[in-house]
Amino acid sequence: MSSTKTKIGNYEFQNCLMNAAGVYCYNREELEKIINSEAGSFVTKTATLNIREGNPSPRYYDTNLGCINSMGLPNLGFDYYLGYLLELQKTMPECTFFFSLVGLSQEETHILLKRVQESEFKGLTELNLSCPNVPGKPQIAYDLETTEKLLTEIFNYFKKPLGIKLPPYFDMVHFNQAAEVFNKFPLTFINCVNSIGNGLVINDETVVIKPKNGFGGIGGEYIKPTALANVHAFYQRLKPSIQIIGTGGVLTGRDAFEHILCGASMVQIGTTLQKEGPEVFKRITEELKAIMEEKGYKTLEDFRGKLKYL
Numbered sequence: 001m002s003s004t005k006t007k008i009g010n011y012e013f014q015n016c017l018m019n020a021a022g023v024y025c026y027n028r029e030e031l032e033k034i035i036n037s038e039a040g041s042f043v044t045k046t047a048t049l050n051i052r053e054g055n056p057s058p059r060y061y062d063t064n065l066g067c068i069n070s071m072g073l074p075n076l077g078f079d080y081y082l083g084y085l086l087e088l089q090k091t092m093p094e095c096t097f098f099f100s101l102v103g104l105s106q107e108e109t110h111i112l113l114k115r116v117q118e119s120e121f122k123g124l125t126e127l128n129l130s131c132p133n134v135p136g137k138p139q140i141a142y143d144l145e146t147t148e149k150l151l152t153e154i155f156n157y158f159k160k161p162l163g164i165k166l167p168p169y170f171d172m173v174h175f176n177q178a179a180e181v182f183n184k185f186p187l188t189f190i191n192c193v194n195s196i197g198n199g200l201v202i203n204d205e206t207v208v209i210k211p212k213n214g215f216g217g218i219g220g221e222y223i224k225p226t227a228l229a230n231v232h233a234f235y236q237r238l239k240p241s242i243q244i245i246g247t248g249g250v251l252t253g254r255d256a257f258e259h260i261l262c263g264a265s266m267v268q269i270g271t272t273l274q275k276e277g278p279e280v281f282k283r284i285t286e287e288l289k290a291i292m293e294e295k296g297y298k299t300l301e302d303f304r305g306k307l308k309y310l
């Protein structure tokens with residue numbers, strides 16, 4: 001029987017599939033549905049210091065090939081998610097979860113990460129450097145100078161395992177430059193990719209979401225080739241101690257298999273989870289295991305990163 005167990009840093013997960021930040025993770029009721037599914041872990045909605053309502057609705061729209069969103073970072077605030085994570089640490093000590101966060105300024109990000117550092121939290125922290133939807137705030141990781149300065153300051157005090165959620169890059173030079181920056185730091189993981197920022201979906205003659213006159217992050221089937229390219233480009237360039245979480249365009253077990261082939265150690269599901277609900281983890285796990293068994297692969301290590309070239 002094939003296994004989809006995996007590890008990130010020193011933490012083991014019974015399944016490599018989990019939700020992507022933003023989907024089924026706004027409150028504890030949603031997160032409990034992920035816990036009670038076949039998923040191997042969960043990540044919380046990216047938290048800011050204070051509660052945020054986010055952008056005006058409609059702010060999410062499904063299309064045949066994926067979705068567009070401009071949620072604008074609605075969340076229940078840092079303390080809500082940390083409180084729930086600390087509670088789970090007591091009731092489910094065998095499980096590890098991911099805490100996604102980012103400040104609305106660099107100062108706020110430092111406040112949040114210092115609080116995580118001082119807390120009892122023992123899980124993995126994911127710093128979101130790629131939200132495309134807060135009006136006036138750029139996607140941080142497209143500015144590598146700012147990113148390097150921010151990470152330099154963070155690792156002066158942050159000693160717990162930390163990963164970063166990245167936007168997709170589209171140029172080989174940018175892969176080189178970004179990897180050179182990330183390799184300077186003791187990151188536990190990077191997560192590729194967030195939605196492709198600032199796409200536009202039109203219905204008849206009108207945009208489909210209200211914020212930013214219809215511009216929003218694109219997810220789903222549209223973005224798989226971009227996601228795979230980012231996972232593999234960083235797999236080729238990063239030091240082996242920085243693991244990769246693959247996110248983007250996972251509709252089937254075959255898609256998850258391709259992410260792992262490109263180098264992913266864990267695979268996150270966003271749009272398909274939003275469309276299908278938490279039962280998606282059982283289906284995609286079974287599909288992934290069926291592919292592994294057909295190929296004679298017993299563990300993810302048997303094929304992780306082993307993409308073949310012509």
Ligand code: RRO
Nearest residue numbers: 070071072073131133195217
């Ligand atoms: O809340 C959002 O609008 C949002 C975030 Br923080 C993100 O990182 N990615 C995304 O597609 N939407």
